[in-house]
Amino acid sequence: MARSQQSWNKHENEKKKLKKKKDKAAKKLERAANTVDGNILDDMIAYVDEYGRITDTPPDPTIKKSVIKAEDIEIGVPKKEDMAPEEFRTGIVTFFNDSKGFGFIKDLNTGESIFVHINGLSEPIVENNKVNFKTERTPKGLNAIEVKVMR
Numbered sequence: 001m002a003r004s005q006q007s008w009n010k011h012e013n014e015k016k017k018l019k020k021k022k023d024k025a026a027k028k029l030e031r032a033a034n035t036v037d038g039n040i041l042d043d044m045i046a047y048v049d050e051y052g053r054i055t056d057t058p059p060d061p062t063i064k065k066s067v068i069k070a071e072d073i074e075i076g077v078p079k080k081e082d083m084a085p086e087e088f089r090t091g092i093v094t095f096f097n098d099s100k101g102f103g104f105i106k107d108l109n110t111g112e113s114i115f116v117h118i119n120g121l122s123e124p125i126v127e128n129n130k131v132n133f134k135t136e137r138t139p140k141g142l143n144a145i146e147v148k149v150m151r
Contacts, residue, residue: 090150093129105131105144116144123149 046054050065089107091114096103101118103125114135116125125131125147133144 088132088134090130090132091144093125093127093131096125096127103127105133105147112142114142114144115140116147120145121147123147125149 046056047058049055049059089109091105091107093116094104094106094113096116098118103116104113105116106113114133116133120133120143130150131147132150133147135142136145
């Protein structure tokens with residue numbers, strides 16, 4: 001007589017697979033029975049109001065909408081208007097590294113920090129010096145040039 005092709009291990013694996021399928025089907029039925037109007041499309045829709053907040057109430061069509069021109073929208077930070085380039089500014093040296101040849105000057109009028117390179121100096125400077133300087137626009141921002149120590 002021939003032996004069965006079904007080994008004990010194969011038989012146990014099939015039992016486990018059947019049990020998993022039955023458990024999965026039971027959980028699916030339980031979820032379907034316990035949901036109360038959870039799958040209605042109207043409950044899942046969210047609206048965005050005019051301030052960008054997410055709400056569950058639809059917008060009121062009677063409210064007049066404001067029209068915004070696409071040309072008026074600025075993406076990013078608007079550039080500051082430069083002061084006249086020939087005008088001298090006053091500032092205090094907040095940092096200067098002699099060995100690397102660069103530093104920063106804090107403008108006393110605007111409070112902004114302006115980069116200074118050793119090539120833009122008329123005379124040597126050190127930290128906490130009060131200086132007069134002109135500025136020039138570079139691709140990376142403003143640079144201080146013609147930097148002179150105030151006496």
